[in-house]
Amino acid sequence: MHPHAKSSHPTPPAQEAASPEEPLASPAEEAPAPKTSPSSSDIKRWRQYLADERAEAAVYRQLAQRRDGEERQILLALADAEGRHEAHWIKLLGEHAGMPRVASTRSRMLGFLARNFGSVFVLALAQRAESRSPYAKDLAATRAMAADEQIHEEVVRALATRGRNRLSGTFRAAVFGANDGLVSNLSLVMGMAATGVPAAVVLFSGIAGLLAGALSMGAGEYVSVRSQLELLRATRPTQATLTAAPSLDLEHNELVLVYLARGMSHEAAEHRAAERMGIFSCDCDPSLSLQPEEEETVDEHEAIGSAWGAALSSFCFFASGAIVPILPFIFGMTGFAALAVAGTLVGIALLSTGAVVGLLSGTSPLTRGLRQLAIGLGAAAATYGLGLVFGAVIG
Incomplete structure (x- = not known):
C-alpha cells in the first residue's frame, strides 16, 4: 500500500500492505509471509536480488535514453516492472534492507555497456540475463514475478531481433x-x-x-550480389500495361491475364484491365481501383556500388x-x-x-x-x- 493511502478500516498487521505484485497475481500466488525472522543467508540473497533489480532497471532506463518512440516506451515499462520487483524485496527485507549491495558482475557489465554503447549487444545480454532468473525456484519470489521475468525475456528478445535484423x-x-x-x-x-x-x-x-x-x-560476393540484383530486376513488372493497353482488342482482353498472373483475383483483374484501357474509372470499391502504375527508376551506379562494396568487405x-x-x-x-x-x-x-x-x-x-x-x-x-x-x- 502506498504510504499516503488511507483506509476506513484498520488493517491487522499480518494483512497490512498488499504486495507490489498484487495486481498481477491472486493472493494464492503471492510468496507466503515469513513466520520467523529471515536467516542470514535469506537476507544476503534477497539483498542481492534487490541490488540486481535496481541495476537492471537502470540498464533499461539508460537504453531508453538512446531510443525514441515505441521502443523507448517499452524499455521504460520494463524498468517500471523491475521497480515493482525491487519494492517486493524492500518490503520482504524490512529493517534488514540496509545499505544497497553491489550488483552482480553481470549486471554491472550490462550497465557499463548500456551507458557507453547502447547497442544490440546489450539487449542480447539482457535477454540472456532475463532467461536465467532464479525467481521460478525461489519461494520468496511471487509466481507473478517469475512470470514477469519470462515475459521480459520475450520482450527483450523482440527488441534485440530488430537490431539483429539490421546488422x-x-x-x-x-x-x-x-x-x-x-x-x-x-x-x-x-x-x-x-x-x-x-x-x-x-x-x-x-x-x-x-x-x-x-x-x-571478393569475387564470389560480387557475383552473388550482382546476380541477386539482376534476378530481382528480371522479376520486377514492366510498364507494358501503360503503353499497350489502348491498342488491345476489347473482345480478347489479354491484359486481364497480366493481372491474374500477378496474383489478383479475377474480379480485380478485370476491373484493373478496364481502367487501364480507359473503359471506365470507378472508385466505388477502393480495393479494386488500385493506384496508377508509375515508372520505376533503378540507379545502376548504386546497384554496382553495392556489389563492389560487398566484394571489398568480403576481401x-x-x-x-x-x-x-x-x-x-x-x-x-x-x-x-x-x-x-x-x-x-x-x-x-x-x-x-x-x-x-x-x-x-x-x-x-x-x-x-x-x-x-x-x-x-x-x-x-x-x-x-x-x-x-x-x-x-x-x-
Whole structure:
C-alpha cells in the first residue's frame, strides 16, 4: 500500500500492505509471509536480488535514453516492472534492507555497456540475463514475478531481433569471412610446415593463400550480389500495361491475364484491365481501383556500388583473418614455436568471434567460442597430419 493511502478500516498487521505484485497475481500466488525472522543467508540473497533489480532497471532506463518512440516506451515499462520487483524485496527485507549491495558482475557489465554503447549487444545480454532468473525456484519470489521475468525475456528478445535484423547481413559477412580466413590459412600454414619446407616457403604460401582466398571471396560476393540484383530486376513488372493497353482488342482482353498472373483475383483483374484501357474509372470499391502504375527508376551506379562494396568487405574480412596465422613468420619466427604462436593467435580470434556470435544470439558466449575453436583447430590439426604424411612420402 502506498504510504499516503488511507483506509476506513484498520488493517491487522499480518494483512497490512498488499504486495507490489498484487495486481498481477491472486493472493494464492503471492510468496507466503515469513513466520520467523529471515536467516542470514535469506537476507544476503534477497539483498542481492534487490541490488540486481535496481541495476537492471537502470540498464533499461539508460537504453531508453538512446531510443525514441515505441521502443523507448517499452524499455521504460520494463524498468517500471523491475521497480515493482525491487519494492517486493524492500518490503520482504524490512529493517534488514540496509545499505544497497553491489550488483552482480553481470549486471554491472550490462550497465557499463548500456551507458557507453547502447547497442544490440546489450539487449542480447539482457535477454540472456532475463532467461536465467532464479525467481521460478525461489519461494520468496511471487509466481507473478517469475512470470514477469519470462515475459521480459520475450520482450527483450523482440527488441534485440530488430537490431539483429539490421546488422545480420554485415555481421554474417564479417564472421564468415574472418573465420574462413583464420581457419583456411592456419590449415595451409600448418600443412606446409609439416612437410618440412623452409620457413620462407611457409610464409610465402601463407601470403599466397591470403591473397587467393581474399580475392576469391571478393569475387564470389560480387557475383552473388550482382546476380541477386539482376534476378530481382528480371522479376520486377514492366510498364507494358501503360503503353499497350489502348491498342488491345476489347473482345480478347489479354491484359486481364497480366493481372491474374500477378496474383489478383479475377474480379480485380478485370476491373484493373478496364481502367487501364480507359473503359471506365470507378472508385466505388477502393480495393479494386488500385493506384496508377508509375515508372520505376533503378540507379545502376548504386546497384554496382553495392556489389563492389560487398566484394571489398568480403576481401577485407577474409584478409583480416588470414593474416593472423602468418604473423609469427612475418616477424621471423620459425619451426614449432612459430606454429604454436600461430595456433594460439588463431585460437584467441576464434574464441572471440564465437563469443560475439553467442552474445548476439542470446546464448552462451563460452559455448559458442569453444565450438568455433574446436572446428578451427580441428581442421588445422587434420591438415597438419596430412602434411606429415606427404612430407614422409616425398622425403
